Amino acid sequence: MKVTELKPHSIVANPLAHPTLADVAAISGVSIKTASRVMNGSEQVSEDTADKVKKAANLVGYRSNRIARELRVGSLSNLVGMVISDLANPFYAGLAAGAEERLSDEGLDLIIATARDDGEREKNLIESLLERRVRGLIIVPSGEDYSHLHQERKRGFSFVFVDRPAPYLDADSVTVDNRGGITACLDHLLEQGCTSIAILADTPSIWTASERIEAFKQAMLSRKLDKKNVHIIANIHTSEQAGFATKKLLKENPEVDGIIATNDLIAMGVGQTVNASKLKVKVVSFDLFPTANLLNIATLDHDPQRLGRMSAELLLKRFENPTDRSFSTQIMKVSMRSNNSDFEGTQIHE
Amino acid sequence: MKVTELKPHSIVANPLAHPTLADVAAISGVSIKTASRVMNGSEQVSEDTADKVKKAANLVGYRSNRIARELRVGSLSNLVGMVISDLANPFYAGLAAGAEERLSDEGLDLIIATARDDGEREKNLIESLLERRVRGLIIVPSGEDYSHLHQERKRGFSFVFVDRPAPYLDADSVTVDNRGGITACLDHLLEQGCTSIAILADTPSIWTASERIEAFKQAMLSRKLDKKNVHIIANIHTSEQAGFATKKLLKENPEVDGIIATNDLIAMGVGQTVNASKLKVKVVSFDLFPTANLLNIATLDHDPQRLGRMSAELLLKRFENPTDRSFSTQIMKVSMRSNNSDFEGTQIHE
DNA sequence: TTGTACGCGTTATCAG
DNA sequence: CTGATAACGCGTACAA
Numbered sequence: 011m012k013v014t015e016l017k018p019h020s021i022v023a024n025p026l027a028h029p030t031l032a033d034v035a036a037i038s039g040v041s042i043k044t045a046s047r048v049m050n051g052s053e054q055v056s057e058d059t060a061d062k063v064k065k066a067a068n069l070v071g072y073r074s075n076r077i078a079r080e081l082r083v084g085s086l087s088n089l090v091g092m093v094i095s096d097l098a099n100p101f102y103a104g105l106a107a108g109a110e111e112r113l114s115d116e117g118l119d120l121i122i123a124t125a126r127d128d129g130e131r132e133k134n135l136i137e138s139l140l141e142r143r144v145r146g147l148i149i150v151p152s153g154e155d156y157s158h159l160h161q162e163r164k165r166g167f168s169f170v171f172v173d174r175p176a177p178y179l180d181a182d183s184v185t186v187d188n189r190g191g192i193t194a195c196l197d198h199l200l201e202q203g204c205t206s207i208a209i210l211a212d213t214p215s216i217w218t219a220s221e222r223i224e225a226f227k228q229a230m231l232s233r234k235l236d237k238k239n240v241h242i243i244a245n246i247h248t249s250e251q252a253g254f255a256t257k258k259l260l261k262e263n264p265e266v267d268g269i270i271a272t273n274d275l276i277a278m279g280v281g282q283t284v285n286a287s288k289l290k291v292k293v294v295s296f297d298l299f300p301t302a303n304l305l306n307i308a309t310l311d312h313d314p315q316r317l318g319r320m321s322a323e324l325l326l327k328r329f330e331n332p333t334d335r336s337f338s339t340q341i342m343k344v345s346m347r348s349n350n351s352d353f354e355g356t357q358i359h360e
Numbered sequence: 361m362k363v364t365e366l367k368p369h370s371i372v373a374n375p376l377a378h379p380t381l382a383d384v385a386a387i388s389g390v391s392i393k394t395a396s397r398v399m400n401g402s403e404q405v406s407e408d409t410a411d412k413v414k415k416a417a418n419l420v421g422y423r424s425n426r427i428a429r430e431l432r433v434g435s436l437s438n439l440v441g442m443v444i445s446d447l448a449n450p451f452y453a454g455l456a457a458g459a460e461e462r463l464s465d466e467g468l469d470l471i472i473a474t475a476r477d478d479g480e481r482e483k484n485l486i487e488s489l490l491e492r493r494v495r496g497l498i499i500v501p502s503g504e505d506y507s508h509l510h511q512e513r514k515r516g517f518s519f520v521f522v523d524r525p526a527p528y529l530d531a532d533s534v535t536v537d538n539r540g541g542i543t544a545c546l547d548h549l550l551e552q553g554c555t556s557i558a559i560l561a562d563t564p565s566i567w568t569a570s571e572r573i574e575a576f577k578q579a580m581l582s583r584k585l586d587k588k589n590v591h592i593i594a595n596i597h598t599s600e601q602a603g604f605a606t607k608k609l610l611k612e613n614p615e616v617d618g619i620i621a622t623n624d625l626i627a628m629g630v631g632q633t634v635n636a637s638k639l640k641v642k643v644v645s646f647d648l649f650p651t652a653n654l655l656n657i658a659t660l661d662h663d664p665q666r667l668g669r670m671s672a673e674l675l676l677k678r679f680e681n682p683t684d685r686s687f688s689t690q691i692m693k694v695s696m697r698s699n700n701s702d703f704e705g706t707q708i709h710e
Numbered sequence: 711t712t713g714t715a716c717g718c719g720t721t722a723t724c725a726g
Numbered sequence: 727c728t729g730a731t732a733a734c735g736c737g738t739a740c741a742a
Binding site: 026028071073074075076077078080081087089096097098100103104106107108110111114119120121122123124137138139140141142143161162165166278281282300301303305315332333 | 376378421423424425426427428430431437439446447448450453454456457458460461464469470471472473474487488490491492493511512515516599628632650651654655665682683
């Protein structure tokens with residue numbers, strides 16, 4: 011019986027380190043390879059040896075080191091990176107949840123980083139994730155230029171961009187049908203008999219915001235809406251700002267009877283103000299969010315979790331054909347949500 | 361000048377693989393170690409050599425492999441694992457956001473896994489994260505028994521349990537002052553003149569739920585509330601269920617004029633129903649959530665992001681003294697939130 | 711059935 | 727200033 015020597019970094023010398031196969035081997039008096047065989051499902055090992063090794067492993071609390079295993083030739087990591095701007099924002103949290111759910115089914119783990127709407131920070135995060143050799147990246151772009159990733163992409167690294175496309179990079183992406191969605195919102199208001207309509211949006215430098223504003227302008231023309239009956243209000247970042255803007259709008263233009271909120275935060279502010287005003291103004295929101303029913307707001311079926319699942323799906327597809335030069339730019343269709351208000355039945359009459 | 365040989369796995373042979381230091385060295389005609397020196401900030405390398413190496417690195421798109429680097433003796437991973445039950449739940453998303461923010465400031469990345477309230481799944485996730493050699497783990501426990509982690513803990517691995525303590529494991533934890541919080545909620549309602557009070561909670565098998573129910577019972581006694589003026593309703597998992605329960609409650613007991621919702625989901629359901637009913641029922645929520653103001657709900661300042669930051673902080677502290685046997689069981693104090701309603705000014709009068 | 715040699719990508723050590 | 731060598735933890739290929 012040959013006893014493997016205890017190396018200076020063994021758990022005996024350094025209890026803080028995780029025990030290694032060498033530790034297990036040393037204790038059970040076998041070679042490292044034999045210990046390895048036992049841990050991986052006892053291919054061709056005598057029962058006695060297997061027992062000894064298992065006992066030793068249990069004793070020291072041995073746990074295989076995936077890092078070391080994945081370092082081996084050609085082996086792929088099962089980590090996927092995700093870069094979003096803010097995890098506390100329900101939209102991005104939903105996105106992450108949807109992606110995590112789908113990836114987890116494939117045995118892939120998700121590492122999430124938040125860019126905080128800072129292009130430079132985002133670039134560093136992507137760099138860091140690439141250094142960690144993640145299997146692929148799902149990114150909601152904050153930056154203006156992704157050409158620095160061109161080389162990675164060309165080499166066959168898998169990227170999926172979500173919600174907006176990546177400027178200056180040919181890569182897979184999933185975006186929402188902003189034009190169709192806004193048109194549906196407008197048509198909904200028109201069907202409800204609205205004649206003077208306003209749209210509230212974030213800064214036009216944000217891609218989705220400008221897309222939605224442009225879509226509105228086009229739809230407005232094709233629906234033969236007179237410019238006098240239309241208000242476009244931009245640069246709204248928060249629910250609070252949306253509330254104030256709505257108040258001002260309705261004060262100065264009492265004829266307005268329909269409002270389109272281009273995202274969930276704006277919708278909350280608009281809804282609150284309109285509800286408080288007791289005016290008969292119809293509100294429709296681009297995003298679906300939990301308390302929309304309560305505020306009497308119609309919404310599209312634009313569900314962030316669905317978007318997350320779709321982006322995970324696209325990434326998985328890309329894994330199968332990493333070097334394929336044809337990119338998929340999926341556009342998620344959205345339509346008005348059937349109004350199956352969860353709480354319709356809870357109205358209490360006395 | 362000696363040229364390092366191209367190995368069969370070099371990027372030339374396998375373009376899908378990331379380029380390595382060996383590739384860079386081969387191209388620039390220097391040794392691997394010299395290439396390494398250049399990439400790590402040119403300690404003692406001639407400018408000529410450095411230039412050559414940098415050019416080669418740029419050419420092939422070299423990026424240091426952190427996995428390999430971390431494999432080295434004693435080097436610590438900068439990955440922290442987090443196990444929660446559901447990322448789409450605003451409470452857990454906020455928790456994750458708070459932790460991510462704090463950890464990111466220390467250069468630590470967060471890998472998030474969702475246990476979906478399944479103890480077995482949670483155990484596997486923890487196992488998987490340990491195999492990945494994360495630096496530490498932040499866990500919102502779903503399981504019933506964590507004694508299997510005893511050995512890891514003893515060895516000095518850093519765990520932080522959040523929101524509920526870990527059964528059968530001595531480890532650091534951050535929990536909320538459930539008793540103090542519930543008492544504050546009750547006192548708030550009493551101050552508002554409520555005389556008949558109900559509390560709605562999730563399944564008592566959930567630790568926080570039972571803690572809060574027990575706290576209510578105690579507070580009720582010390583406040584000399586008659587049992588006839590009190591309703592305790594449990595087993596409510598969703599906003600919808602909370603809505604229906606509220607409806608039933610108010611129909612059968614029209615004297616009820618104050619409701620305590622023991623979490624955010626319940627609060628949304630209760631708030632929605634009460635608002636629709638136009639009854640004068642005061643509602644107070646244990647958790648703080650975005651649309652609380654909107655629903656006219658008072659809340660504690662129990663902010664999930666704060667809890668997330670605190671758990672990250674505790675983990676960082678633990679890193680400094682991994683083998684310390686004295687555990688910190690922090691209890692986050694909560695009090696009624698000052699009602700600085702964002703939208704107070706937006707009321708529109710005509 | 712078991713063990714030895716080597717490679718994965720990187721850095722530390724020590725020699726040139 | 728530069729390079730060969732060993733080591734990190736594990737698995738593969740081959741040998742005993």
